[in-house]
Amino acid sequence: MSEPADVSDPGRAGDNSERRSVAVALGLGVLGPLLALVGAVVVALADAALGLPLAVTLALGLILGQYVAFAGLALAYLRRRGLDWGEVRDYLGVEVPSLGELGLVLGGWVTIFVLIIVAGIVVQLLGLQPAQNQTSETAMQNPGIILPLIAAMFLVVGPCEEILYRGVVQGRLRESLSAVPSILIASGIFAVVHVMALTGGAGARLTTIALLFIPSLVLGAIYEYTENLVVSALLHAIHNSVLLGLIYIVVRFADELPTEAQAALASLPF
DSSP states (O other), X not given: OOOOOXXXXXXXXXXXXXXXXXXXXXHHXXXXXXXXXXXXXXXXXXXXXXXXXXXXXXXXXXIIIIIIIIIIHHHHHHHHTTOOHHHHHXXXXXXXXXXXXXXXXXXXXXXHHHHHHHHHHHHHHTTOOOOEEHHHHHHHHOGGGHHHHHHHIIIIIHHHHHIIIIIIIIHHHHTTSOHHHHHHHHHHHHXXXXXXXXXXXXXXXXXXXXXXXXXXXXXHHHHHHHOOHHHHHHHHHHHHHHHHHHHHXXXXXXXXXXXXXXXXXXXXXX
């Protein structure tokens, strides 16, 4: 029978705190997508039974998969810890961005885009094939939903995913860890859980997860620097919206673009 931990030992107490932070962050980061998966099953069953229009299934998917599974989980966790709504806002860092912070959003987007282009070139040189994203596939098959999806990136996806992965997961890690490991761990969790939204072989999914790690790192760094969740949510939404715009270009000019270019644009990481 092992002896109980000596909580009077600061080093051991610190180790326990760090392990607990990582465990909680990992649990929340994985539970969110699992709840979203349950929501997707519910929507699929409703669609099979009632024959719902695509717009309705997308709206229900966003409500259950983002507002409930991501933002709802994050807020419920913080409330469960005893924070009132004012403290929740302070914990997450919800503030109107300053002009300087808006400049950081633009700079962050340029950084992400350049890094993804470079990473994409490396992936091609290595002969790797990224996975396809279900959102990309749906948008390419139904270009009429691209504009509503862009709006959803600002109103739903950006805020909800940032509340969970930067505000709560990275924030919980920062209670016990320094900035660099907190950003790395939170970014890794964020990238890996996207495997549920990917189609393709294991190698293709791993390639896309590695690509997703890039924007996640930038989002984490921006959030750490500004301590403002609105800034990272805006950056997240702009990044995804630009990718949706590129998908529209693929659909609009499909006859004029090489097949390789179409495949590359369709596989850009959300």
